[in-house]
Amino acid sequence: MTDEWTAGVVTDAGGGDLPTVEDWRPVPVPRYPAAFVDADGPIAYRTTFADPRVDAAERAVLEIGGTDGPAEVWLNGSRLGASDVGFVPARFEFEPRPENELLVVCERPDAFAGIRGTDEVPDRLAVPGIRRGVAVESRPRTFLREFDVRPRLGPASESDGETDGDAPSAANATADGAGAAIDVTLEVDAGAAVDDAVTLSLRPEGFRGGAAMERVPVQAEAGERTTVSRTLSVREPSLWWPREYGPQDRYTVRAKLEGDTLERTVGLRHVERDGDGLLVNGRRVRARGFTRLPGGDPRADVDRAVDANATLLRARGHVPPRSFYEACDEAGLLVWQDLPACGSDLPIDRGIELTTALAETYGRYPSLAMYGVQDRPTDPYAEPVGKGLLARFAVRYRAWRTSVDREPADAVAERLPDDLPIVPVAGPPGTDADAAHLFPGWRYLAAADTDWLLETYPSLGEVVGRFGAGSLAADDADPATVPGLEPALLADGADVEGSQREQARILKTVAETLRRRDCGVLAASTLRDPAPGGGMGVYAADGEPKRAAEAIAQSYEPVQAALDGPPTPGTVGITLCNDRNEALETTVGWRAGDETAVTTVDVGPLETTSAGTARIPADAERVVLEVAVDDRTVRNRYYL
Template sequence: MSLEWRGAAVAPDDEMPSPEAWEPVSVPGRPEQFAGAEAVAYETTFSDPRDESDAHALLVLNGTYAHTRVWCNGDLLSSHDAYFEPLRIRLPESEEYRIVVECRTPEDRFGGLHATDQLPPERCVPGIWWDASIETRPDPCVSELSVQPQVSEEDVSDATVEVSATVLTEEPLDDRITLSLRPEGDVRGGGMMDRARVSTNDERTTVAYTMDVRDPSLWWPHDRGEQSRYVLRAKLGDDEHSVTTGLRTVSYDDGLRVNGEAVPVRGVTLLDPTVEDVARAVDANANLVRIRAQGTPPEVARACDDHGVLLWQDLPLSGPGSFDRERGISLATRIDTTYAQHPSFAAVGVHDEPVSPYADGLGSGFLDRLRVRWRAWRAGYDSTDAKSVAGSVDAVPTFPVVGPPGIAPDAATLYPGWQYADTADLPWLCSTFGVGDVVAGFGAGSLGTPDPGDTPGFDSACHDRHVEGGVEASQAYQASVVREVAESLRRRATPLMIIDSLRDVGDAGMGLLTTDGTEKTAFSVLADCYEPTQVILSDPAPGERDVVVLHDRPEKADLTVEWDCNGDREQAEHTVGPFARVTVDTLTLSAGDDVTLAATDGQTVVKNEYRISE
């Protein structure tokens, strides 16, 4: 059923909004004319949508940012404070309906990236961002259906699906829900069927049931296997409801493990996630997306499932400042439940960038290094509350603190060559501050247009310290930083690394793509760096430098490796073991040398080119 909506900016108070005038708006959406408003009201009217076979009408809202109240015909029906969680409201009996939805900016610390200056105001408009629809159902019916797959870490053939079904009924009910679980597309059968009893005198009840899965087919990241899925259907009388899920295990033990196997993670950060961005991440050879400090739209989570891309889901919590621990625990628990059906769901981050940048503009000299250490010590962060929140998540590994070195983050963000120091200082940063296995942000910014103006999330002063020139010079510098840091992290065998970020949200930014998806120079550079098997120089600088093969696959590889320095070409055959780093030769390099490295397994060729500078 298509609805026509009207909207108005309103003053936030306790009453139902009654603006002087409404104007037509698109819902779902973020009406730009209301950018900067603290509260926006949305109104729609419609006649009873039910036909003779229907007994229930449901209003379904998804992505109601950030705190929401819903009225029907003047009566308050519901309040909601977690926009990533679907809101499904049973409507009362009526011939005509007038629905008013008020969405407010956050009333607490959990507005995430949308409550910072990292996104344009028009992307932060309080509203119904993802879905707004009316559903009609017979009586009785399954109004909500959720699943949580469970696979044994010790034996991946031991799998179950925990089912939760919400039932609506107008009469006392004693019946059974028929549950069926089949491979998506019903390939070669393999389906399972069971029946769960529902007995109630209430209008609304929840039925929980656990289904065993025979001969489970597992879901894998795209670089490791197939993306097998299952469709669970729940049938009660004339009503049927379905949900798609997948089976996998995910854990963290000196690196991310999926289905018990080590998976080196090469990720990208999404600031304004879209379905297209997930496909672009695959094109960049990434196998994980981090949705930074915001909820993931349902279609983006489904795209991660489809494309075999792991999903790192943050709480909507970013920037310095304390927060309500109990509220954080509530949100983390609801994130765990909301995304558990998605086999791509792989990690949760709690507090993003909890301290202000402390090293901007500092260089690589002895005194600047002392200043970095002093400022890092002063910027200390008490992670007690963040760790308590992380402890409430059961389904996936958690990273309580994502931030700069020096505050003991669980996932570090490192910006040498951009905010501070030089890319060559990365080993010093890692050793001095004990940077662990997880790097959740690195990179540099660049221009997307010749005159970007004041662009949210882009530090133009930082940019101008490094770049003289226009778009071409800007993107060339970004590409050099991305390459040097990414290769350094891979040489270090960092098991989980994520670049900041995939796509800009304005005319300039940290993205490897402009806001419309056009590739910057650094996109192909990162794609090369993220090749699971690659050959690189130990350091692209004058001196004796090793030719190193990086191999991040679980099986050995027989490779032909070739290196060319100023036209002098050599090659060698090497067998490289699983997850290995192998030095195949040492070159003596001088400034101005041109070096080309290549490797092939007979099917795929990877190549790297270097111009040696001082």
């Protein structure tokens, strides 16, 4: 399809006729057209394309990859159809002309705008638009209209998390050792009578394993659509694992009928949650990572998360494109997927509709590990709290007086598939949340008060959906205009260097406190700024790392030594954190000024243990901790 698009504000919806646009402007698709930020009403996108068919007997199919809200599709002046769930691709068959004019009318969602409906992202991300491209293709007279594959693995066996270090076999990850299967459903659109068979083949991707092939009979009259199903058994299945815990083995299922072929790639894995965090394929894993906001290149964001030693990305308040999931599958990143539901408004019926669509659209991706329903139903700390003893009283009082109606979130959560962990509510202390948003050092208290906060409210440390601080990314940035950045929370006279140094210190302190206290799931907020100038990201909007990127990458090392308190002169404890599934005997050393020491430490799999103390002299400028891991030295740096 051509890359030449124009767009304009709809001035007359048409009442069943072609909508009217008075002023057309060139725009890129898929992008966020800033020219329509202040537009009041639907936005129409227009392009032209040639007949995609080579043979007149073939059939033409149009796919709208995704929008943020409802969309209406017009072709050559006639209404072709509509899409009500923006993140689900909409497909339409049509009779093409030699030259065709396509019109896609996009509206803002009435509900479930998600993070795009807040001031945490720039206004341009809320402009109604085509987010995931448009494709026009030629298909055979008889073709595969729908192709759905669902991997099925038995429930994970009970495990205490101990292992000899080898990736466990698939037999150990199923309840009865019966292996695995892939359920395949095909919808055949018969342009002519068909009495044939669909050839289904299964092959491993990138590893040696069992393949399979079957033929499924298909019979249909001309003009008829028929659905066929088959279950493919996977002999000696190889599982998909999060990075650091095993390989990302996947399988490709291929369907072929006459001249039409489709493929889907899936992975076999089982995810569950208990009071200590996540178990994948029956084995304990530590999920540490970031929230991600819309905008930017999804694959580049996945690379940034891997560089920062993450094992988890939370798609907060939005549904990313399929390319995001494909990249996470390849990289071994777990995905915590939210509904686009931020704030107190949560219409139950529409929420159930979206949860069903979400599970059907993304359920086959092995990286999908958790669902989230409602993000921040209310915020008792919208007005920041200071530091010190009185601030602790203020935090407890605000948490005590806050109440949230959980019924809508719980009702929607009940309709999600029960094969994955579900987080009905994520929010600040006091919101009765299933996942906590913690902002000591930024919105309230000091970063070093995180220990006190978790001792006061132990449940807050089980699953943490957000923590962090903001910073500037450009010298000429006006903090008052940066989305998601509250100028009042920056230190007086803060500049780029100072704000980034403070952000790095806060993130490092909170992340390491959570790891020392065995938090099973934690996500820093956020991976990348959604707009230039600054924000809560550890990377700037253009992808350049801030100081916090290196700091949190050190804190997120799978095996890392961390200080038990602020790096100030005196004696400070050291804790060794081991996120690996094997026990480790190693040496931990520290250096501060002219002082240095080394000790030998034994730590169990997925455990923490004391590694002695560091004696920090008054004239020290920094403290460096070192851990010998395999054939390298892992360092953790603190600046006084």
